[in-house]
Amino acid sequence: MEGDSAQRDSSTPDDAPLTPFIPTISIISPAYDERPNIIPLTEAISRTMAGIAWELIIVDDDSPDGTAQEVLKAAQAGFPVRCIRRIGRRGLSSAVVEGALASNAEYIAVMDADLQHDESILPDMLRLLQDGKADLVIGSRQEAEGGFGGFSGKRQRLSDLGARLSALVIGSEVSDPMSGYFAMKRDTFHACIYDLSQQGYKILLDILTSSPRQLIIAEVPYAFRSRSEGKSKLDVMILAEFLFLLIEKLTRGLIPPRFVLFCLVGGLGLVFHLLILRVMWMAGAGFMSAQITASYCAMALNYVVNNAVTYRSQRLKGWRFVLGYFVFSAVCTVGAVANIGVADLVLAGAGNSWPLAGIAGALMGAVFNFGAATKLVWSQRRRPRPAIVKAMA
Helix, strand or coil, rough: CCCCEECCCCCCCCCCCCCCCCCHHHHHEEEECHHHHHHHHHHHHHHHHHCEEEEEEEEEEECCCCCHHHHHHHCCCCEEEEECCCCCCCCCHHHHHHHCCCCCEEEEEEECCCCCCCCCHHHHHHHHHCCCCCCCEEEEECCCCCEECCCHHHHHHHHHHHHHHHHHHHHHCCCCCCCCCEEEEHHHHHHHHHHCCCCCCCCHHHHHHHHHCCCCCCEEEEEEECCCHHHHHHHCHHHHHHHHHHHHHHCCCCCHHHHHHHHHHHHHHHHHHHHHHHHHHHHHHHHHHHHHHHHHHHHHHHHHHHHHHHHHHHHCHHHHHHHHHHHHHHHHHHHHHHHHHHHHHHHHHHHHHHHHHHHHHHHHHHHHHHHHHHHCCCCCCCCCCEEEEEECC
């Protein structure tokens, strides 16, 4: 079968070395709930890559629809396709990184598994790399012959805005830095691997801003297709993650994107806290009881939103959600004590400056809460499993 890691002819002596199958190009396709598209994608790539040694690596984030099983079916049909099935990990960027690291090919291409990327330009992209005309080739929807297919006007404007914002950190003329369709030399990828944030969906922008040297970039136009099967993964959080990636790159990693989101959620909690105070004041409650009630209501809101948004890849459910709330409340209580302690120290040493003391205390509280919550509430835990082999007496 084409795509096997090694091949042996029936006439070859048993002690002869195996002939490994090493593709010229590995095509990495992150997938989640893409079962209906796997066979059509594999067949389409097979038709366009005739005469080229290729392999398709589907990186599946444990899709409940049976995507991994569909990849196995394609492999059993003789296609050079394999699956990396990830358990407990999610995200397009990190999926691309894992798929690329599993490749032995000299060239790597990245394309979606939903058939929206035009596979017919893959040979042209590979040719530009092989001829030494580019280190990285981007499938561009912005070039003259390209297009956005079934994009709504609103979504196309968002893509255009993203391209303009990306120019702030790229510092070069790339027409479509938001593209998820590109090919590059394997060595070029490995040169920037340790500086990739692996956050969010815009892996191309991550690569462009992490490369240790100036890249020679070429762009090949293509028309983006409308999705025929499955659901789009675009949501508000994907857009937010793109902004956080820009923040991380602009600050050279000094500000973690998740910390920015954590602080924004804290600001929402502050507004809610003040609203509860106002309501209880109007109801005639005393300040201390109102303050305590508002504090714990704000903590509850912060916990729910952080669990759903900031730490959505590690979100807690069931009894762990309940336990997590009590741990989060304890963390925030200690954070409040740290806030007051730092503010008091700054106040004593900064000429009785209330604003400076307040800012210092709030910053200390935010940093403590973020670090402690990440470690104690939303840390990755492995579920203990019983032994499946019983030792002999």
